[in-house]
Amino acid sequence: GENVEQHPSTLSVQEGDSAVIKCTYSDSASNYFPWYKQELGKRPQLIIDIRSNVGEKKDQRIAVTLNKTAKHFSLHITETQPEDSAVYFCAPPPLMNYGGSQGNLIFGKGTKLSVKP
Amino acid sequence: DAGVTQSPTHLIKTRGQQVTLRCSPKSGHDTVSWYQQALGQGPQFIFQYYEEEERQRGNFPDRFSGHQFPNYSSELNVNALLLGDSALYLCASKTSTLSREKLFFGSGTQLSVL
Numbered sequence: 001g002e003n004v005e006q007h008p009s010t011l012s013v014q015e016g017d018s019a020v021i022k023c024t025y026s027d028s029a030s031n032y033f034p035w036y037k038q039e040l041g042k043r044p045q046l047i048i049d050i051r052s053n054v055g056e057k058k059d060q061r062i063a064v065t066l067n068k069t070a071k072h073f074s075l076h077i078t079e080t081q082p083e084d085s086a087v088y089f090c091a092p093p094p095l096m097n098y099g100g101s102q103g104n105l106i107f108g109k110g111t112k113l114s115v116k117p
Numbered sequence: 118d119a120g121v122t123q124s125p126t127h128l129i130k131t132r133g134q135q136v137t138l139r140c141s142p143k144s145g146h147d148t149v150s151w152y153q154q155a156l157g158q159g160p161q162f163i164f165q166y167y168e169e170e171e172r173q174r175g176n177f178p179d180r181f182s183g184h185q186f187p188n189y190s191s192e193l194n195v196n197a198l199l200l201g202d203s204a205l206y207l208c209a210s211k212t213s214t215l216s217r218e219k220l221f222f223g224s225g226t227q228l229s230v231l
Contacts, residue, residue: 032218043121043207043222044160089159093218104150104173105220107159 002027002094006108013080014116021111023090024072033066033073034105036089044089048075080115087112119144121223123208129229130198138193138226142210149191150220151183152207160207166191167213195228203230 003026013019023033034049050057050064050073057064061080066073073092077084091105122141130136142149148167152160162175166185185191189210195202205227209220 034218034220043224045222046219049219091159104162104165104175105218106162107152110159 002030002092002106004090004092004106004108006088006090006111008111009109010112010114012114012116015080015082017080019075019077019080019084019113019115021075021088021090021113022072023074023092023108024070025090025092026071027092027094028068028071030092030094033064033090033092035062035064035075036091036107037086038089038110039086047088077113080113082115082117085113085115121146121208121210121221123206123223123226125226126224127227127229129231131231132198132200134198134230135194135196136198136228138195138206138208138228139190140192140208140210140223141190142208143221146210146212146221147189148211148213149185149189150209150211151191151193152209152222153177154205154207154225156204163193198230200230203228 005024007022031052036044037047038044048062048064061078063076087110089107089110091107093105121143124139150165151163154160163177164174165172169185180196182194205225207225208223211220
């Protein structure tokens, strides 16, 4: 099955700095790479995702980059703000197809990002 | 457009009891998954329902069972509760067609087993 690891487990940055979180995975057949953000006491929310045919995707201050050869993908947050403080999870799904619905997401253990004003 | 809704939001049970959690998927979604999130951990996949059948299952014992109804809503049942079952239980829905990997989560049910 898919083995997912995130680094670092905690990250503290000053407001305005950049933050990078890395996720490694084991299933070379994985082809979908999402990042979820979970604020304290709230639901996980998808913030950005990328497919294996693309190396990088940007959405305003956040971006995801993919290195399929090395089997890792990273979340980049620029110009961090206090509201970016949350736990971030990568969640690549194993490649399982059943009844037209792809396999479920395997979540990493999360990275707690703290942005200090 | 309502998102994924779960009930109840909080629940307290004692060891050995049984519990039922409920989930209504986002409009247009036909696939429901359940996740268990222990404090300080990432969500762990329990199982997925599609077309009223359990399609995939994670590493959870048979005490965890579920159901999906014709309107795509779902229930998670846990029998013979253990202290270790205390966690946030998240329901997530998605469509089996376009953008089928994108999971949308409910706010969860916080289960405490005493």
